[in-house]
Amino acid sequence: xxxxxxxxxxxxxxxxxxxxxxxxxxxxxxxxxxxxxxxxxxxxxxxxxxxxxxxxxxxxxxxxxxxxxxxxxxxxxxxxxxxxxxxxxxxxxxxxxxxxxxxxxxxxxxxxxxxxxxxxxxxxxxxxxxxxxxxxxxxxxxxxxxxxxxxxxxxxxxxxxxxxxxxxxxxxxxxxxxxxxxxxxxxxxxxxxxxxxxxxxxxxxxxxxxxxxxxxxxxxxxxxxxxxxxxxxxxxxxxxxxxxxxxxxxxxxxxxxxxxxxxxxxxxxxxxxxxxxxxxxxxxxxx
Amino acid sequence: xxxxxxxxxxxxxxxxxxxxxxxxxxxxxxxxxxxxxxxxxxxxxxxxxxxxxxxxxxxxxxxxxxxxxxxxxxxxxxxxxxxxxxxxxxxxxxxxxxxxxxxxxxxxxxxxxxxxxxxxxxxxxxxxxxxxxxxxxxxxxxxxxxxxxxxxxxxxxxxxxxxxxxxxxxxxxxxxxxxxxxxxxxxxxxxxxxxxxxxxxxxxxxxxxxxxxxxxxxxxxxxxxxxxxxxxxxxxxxxxxxxxxxxxxxxxxxxxxxxxxxxxxxxxxxxxxxxxxxxxxxxxxxxxxxxxxxxxxxxxxxxxxxxxxxxxxxxxxxxxxxxxxxxxxxxxxxxxxxxxxxxxxxxxxxxxxxxxxxxxxxxxxxxxxxxxxxxxxxxxxxxxxxxxxxxxxxxxxxxxxxxxxxxxxx
Numbered sequence: 057x058x059x060x061x062x063x064x065x066x067x068x069x070x071x072x073x074x075x076x077x078x079x080x081x082x083x084x085x086x087x088x089x090x091x092x093x094x095x096x097x098x099x100x101x102x103x104x105x106x107x108x109x110x111x112x113x114x115x116x117x118x119x120x121x122x123x124x125x126x127x128x129x130x131x132x133x134x135x136x137x138x139x140x141x142x143x144x145x146x147x148x149x150x151x152x153x154x155x156x157x158x159x160x161x162x163x164x165x166x167x168x169x170x171x172x173x174x175x176x177x178x179x180x181x182x183x184x185x186x187x188x189x190x191x192x193x194x195x196x197x198x199x200x201x202x203x204x205x206x207x208x209x210x211x212x213x214x215x216x217x218x219x220x221x222x223x224x225x226x227x228x229x230x231x232x233x234x235x236x237x238x239x240x241x242x243x244x245x246x247x248x249x250x251x252x253x254x255x256x257x258x259x260x261x262x263x264x265x266x267x268x269x270x271x272x273x274x275x276x277x278x279x280x281x282x283x284x285x286x287x288x289x290x291x292x293x294x295x296x297x298x299x300x301x302x303x304x305x306x307x308x309x310x311x312x313x314x315x316x317x318x319x320x321x322x323x324x325x326x327x328x329x330x331x332x333x334x335x336x337x338x339x340x341x342x343x
Numbered sequence: 344x345x346x347x348x349x350x351x352x353x354x355x356x357x358x359x360x361x362x363x364x365x366x367x368x369x370x371x372x373x374x375x376x377x378x379x380x381x382x383x384x385x386x387x388x389x390x391x392x393x394x395x396x397x398x399x400x401x402x403x404x405x406x407x408x409x410x411x412x413x414x415x416x417x418x419x420x421x422x423x424x425x426x427x428x429x430x431x432x433x434x435x436x437x438x439x440x441x442x443x444x445x446x447x448x449x450x451x452x453x454x455x456x457x458x459x460x461x462x463x464x465x466x467x468x469x470x471x472x473x474x475x476x477x478x479x480x481x482x483x484x485x486x487x488x489x490x491x492x493x494x495x496x497x498x499x500x501x502x503x504x505x506x507x508x509x510x511x512x513x514x515x516x517x518x519x520x521x522x523x524x525x526x527x528x529x530x531x532x533x534x535x536x537x538x539x540x541x542x543x544x545x546x547x548x549x550x551x552x553x554x555x556x557x558x559x560x561x562x563x564x565x566x567x568x569x570x571x572x573x574x575x576x577x578x579x580x581x582x583x584x585x586x587x588x589x590x591x592x593x594x595x596x597x598x599x600x601x602x603x604x605x606x607x608x609x610x611x612x613x614x615x616x617x618x619x620x621x622x623x624x625x626x627x628x629x630x631x632x633x634x635x636x637x638x639x640x641x642x643x644x645x646x647x648x649x650x651x652x653x654x655x656x657x658x659x660x661x662x663x664x665x666x667x668x669x670x671x672x673x674x675x676x677x678x679x680x681x682x683x684x685x686x687x688x689x690x691x692x693x694x695x696x697x698x699x700x701x702x703x704x705x706x707x708x709x710x711x712x713x714x715x716x717x718x719x720x721x722x723x724x725x726x727x728x729x730x731x732x733x734x735x736x737x738x739x740x741x742x743x744x745x746x747x748x749x750x751x752x753x
Contacts, residue, residue, distance in 0.1 A: 110746065175613045191615070192537060199599045283599035284543050285750035295545065298429045301739055302460065 083316070090309035101306040102314065110285075110292060111311060117286035121203040121278075122271045125210035126264050132211065133218025134260070141226040144219070157216045161209075165277040168209045172197040198281045205281035206288070210271050221263045225256050258330040265326050269319045273312075289315060373468050373659070374667050378476055382417065385671040389420040392672070394452035396425020397605055400629035404690035409681055417671050424448075428457045435466040435660050446662035449669040453501060454655040455493040455547075456735040461658065462500055468659040470499030474670060477677040478502055483698045488654045494569065494734035501656035502673050503696040505685065507623040508652035508725050509551050510642040512718065517617045521643040525559055528645060532592040538617040540594035540601060540610070544745045548604040551622050551651060553741045554733050556582045559648045566731025575740055583748040590749070600750070612636055622653075624725055625692030628716040632689075640718050649730040654696055679706045688716040 091097050105111050136144075136153065143149050156164065171177045179194035188194055198205030233251035242250060278288035287295070289311060296308035374381055390413075396402055402423065410421040426434075431451050438446050453461060461467050472478050482489070482503065489503050490496065513521050517538075522528040532539050542549030558565060560578040568574075590597035594616050601607040604621060611619040612635050621627075630636040644650040657676060659669045675681060679702060682695040692715060699707050 110751070113751065175615055196595065196598075199595075201598055279602070284602070285746060298433070299739065299742070301456070302464075 086309050086313055090306055090313045093306065101310040105307055105310050105314070108307070110287075111307075113286045114289050114292045117203065118272055118289045121206055121288065122268055125207045125214070125271050126267045128207070128211045129214035129218050129267060130260055130264055133215045133222060133263075134256070136215065137219050137222040137226055141223065144223055145227060150223075153219055154216045156213050157220070159213075161213060161274070162276040162280070164213050165205075165209045165280045168205055168212070169198050169280055172205065172208070173199070199283055201283055201286065203278075203282065203288075206278050209277050209281060210267075210274075214267055214271075217267070218263055221259055222256060225259050229255055254333075258334045261326055261330050265323050269323065272319065273315060373471050373474075374670070378474065381474075381667045382671055385665070385667040386418050388665050388668040389422060390449045390665055390668040390672045391422050391424055391447055392450045392452070393424045393426050393431045393448045395428055396423075397603070398626070399633065400626070400690050400692070404685060408684045408690060409676060412681060413672055413675050417675065419668055419672055419675075421672060428453060432457060432461055432464075432466060435461070435662070436464060438662055439464075439466060444662050445664045446660060447664070448660045449663045449665050450672060451658050451660055452504065452655065453658050454653065455732075456738050458492050458497075458501060458656065458658070459495040459735050461660075462495065466661055467500045468661050468663060468666060471659060471670060471673075472499040472502045475502060475674045475677060477674050477679075481679060481697050481701050482677070483701070488696070492654070492656060493732050493738070494736070497656070501658040502677060503654045504657045504676060505691075506652065506654050506694040506696045508694070508729065509548075509555065509620065509622050509650050510624045510644050510720065510725075511618055511620045512611070512627050512636070512640050512642050513618045514611070514614070514637050514639055515641045516637065516639040517614075521641070523643065523645065524647045525556075525645050529589065532589060535617065536592045537594050537596070539592070540597075540607065540616055541620065542604050542607050543600045543602050543750075544742045546601075546603045548607075548620060548622055549600070550738050550741055552620060553582065553586075553745065554651055554737060555645070555648045555730075556585060557733065557737065557741070558651070558730055560585075564731065565733050565737075568734075570734040570736035570740070572740075575737065579740075579744060579748070583744075586745075586749045587752060597749075608635070623691075623693045625688060625694075625715050625719045627718040628688040628692045629690060631716075631718060642718050642720055644720065644724065644728045646728060650725065650728040651730045651732055652725075653732040679710075683709055683713075686710065686713050686715070688714070688719075692716065692719070 090101055091099060093100055140149070144153065159167075169176070173179070174191050174194050174196060179188070179191050182188045182194060183191060197208065229252065234247050237247040237251045238244075273290050274288065275290040275294065278291055282288060282291065293308040293311050296304040296311070299305075374384070376384075392405065394401075394405070402425065405421070405423045410423070413419045413421045428451070431448065435446065435448065435451075451461075472484075478484065488506070492501065511521075515521075518531070522531050528539075541552040544550040544553050557575075557578050560581040561574075593600075594610065601610060604619075607616070607619050608630070610616045612630075614637070624642065627636055627640045627642060631638060631640050657673050659666060659673070663669050677697075679697065682697050683706070685691045685693060686695050695710070697710075699710060702710065
């Protein structure tokens with residue numbers, strides 16, 4: 057018994073070392089860079105950060121784009137799973153939904169760009185069909201201030217991921233809860249909230265958290281589809297990192313460390329609470 | 344078990360801390376032998392040339408002209424690696440901090456703020472230009488243009504590779520009378536809204552466009568004066584005002600700007616805009632030949648504002664694994680043969696920093712007789728409007744302030 061336990065610890069070592077050496081070391085160095093100024097340790101860069109208007113604009117823009125993309129992806133993904141879950145059990149149908157997952161984000165963004173920009177595919181189609189006289193009449197969907205192109209890319213790309221996460225829940229979801237709910241007089245709306253929602257909520261929260269963290273700090277898609285200002289956070293950090301004299305570098309590190317810590321903390325909170333809830337549900341089922 | 348974990352923790356921490364920078368050995372020295380020894384040592388080696396890869400003509404010049412030339416003459420294999428210059432410097436900086444004395448980069452194409460950065464952070468091997476036979480023989484070694492790079496003293500840390508001047512390109516089918524002064528350019532924008540824009544000043548060319556406006560708003564020769572925050576701000580105010588006045592007439596009403604010159608070129612080739620620009624008076628030639636730019640592309644300069652020109656260079660990083668090879672390759676890139684091919688419009692088409700007076704009769708005639716193509720302005724026009732490059736601190740200053748004053752102001 058004891059040997060088994062010790063053995064398990066040893067099995068963990070490769071993973072642990074991997075974490076310490078690559079991402080761990082990176083994080084520590086980033087932290088150090090963000091508080092180093094000359095030879096002393098200071099939190100001045102963080103103070104500077106909040107005084108930078110660019111950072112605040114960027115932060116709010118990232119937050120808006122990320123929230124909208126995440127929520128839309130979750131809603132559409134849920135809708136698709138709910139509507140097609142019997143169909144989606146078959147592999148060939150699954151494949152159709154998951155095709156966007158096979159394409160890298162950057163390629164997908166480029167696809168969105170070439171389809172929707174003002175001299176892109178749809179603009180040409182519209183022009184040939186005679187719906188618009190000039191390319192400039194085509195609505196600007198990419199490289200505009202509201203981030204529509206970025207949101208479009210992410211929603212398109214992440215909906216399959218949401219369905220992937222939700223499908224197993226729906227396939228194992230027992231029908232009887234819903235039947236009982238409707239027997240007790242619940243309409244379809246009420247039945248959803250009572251008999252389905254509690255089961256899918258933890259998965260939704262988890263998926264949402266992953267998407268949020270992923271989109272919030274994304275670089276390639278906003279680089280291709282974004283505008284000069286406002287910028288998403290990763291782009292701002294990149295700009296600072298590569299600014300000519302390298303004097304803005306601490307700002308780049310500080311902003312990323314801050315975002316990393318923020319996301320880490322929120323993730324921890326979410327997982328803590330949903331785990332509690334999940335335990336509750338699983339226990340409830342067993343009893 | 345806790346004890347074990349603690350031990351593991353301590354060991355890993357020790358390992359991590361052992362990875363810090365070490366400056367035990369110093370192998371960054373350039374070879375001190377005579378040129379013949381250097382050439383013989385360089386024979387049969389491979390040289391990695393890291394350079395910006397955003398221009399197809401330039402890339403083909405290196406791959407199809409220079410690489411075979413080096414292979415034949417010196418038996419050196421030249422390997423071009425396309426990477427943005429700031430990223431090359433980042434790589435060097437990382438290698439330096441990690442104490443890596445044997446890097447992968449032998450030559451880097453560099454100038455301006457990147458050179459300043461590299462020199463100040465000790466990322467370059469040291470002075471080497473006086474070692475190069477072709478440089479001492481064919482170049483005006485005392486020229487101001489080689490002594491200073493955007494206000495930074497070169498001190499032989501880099502060898503001049505080319506010389507370019509900033510011009511605008513336009514589609515002569517759409518624009519009958521190209522503007523010849525800044526006011527005419529503004530009038531053009533108002534007449535044809537949405538048909539002009541400039542790249543984000545974080546881009547080299549976009550920044551050069553802004554530097555011209557600084558010139559326009561200044562009454563002294565900025566190339567000769569150091570950066571001064573006060574004067575910059577005074578000129579800046581007028582520049583921001585001009586740019587904000589232009590904004591409603593720009594492509595997409597200035598809501599966004601092309602992130603790079605490549606993006607602006609794309610807009611131009613799709614005829615979304617009617618003008619593009621570039622820090623090379625002849626860069627349109629091969630783009631027209633390749634069918635990227637319309638046949639009717641011509642160029643112009645603004646007579647009152649002038650046209651900034653500069654020299655760009657080749658340097659050797661501190662940890663180049665093959666410094667002998669690098670020296671021989673750079674020497675070859677500076678040779679009349681390689682420079683002549685570079686001036687021809689087929690690949691690159693930029694001016695050569697070589698001194699025509701120092702060439703022999705035959706080479707001088709060859710250089711003089713190159714037809715640079717229909718989109719390139721007369722040398723006399725370029726010469727008349729030539730302005731020296733500004734202190735590199737202006738580049739950074741414009742980049743940062745433009746975001747606040749122009750991009751973010753609605």
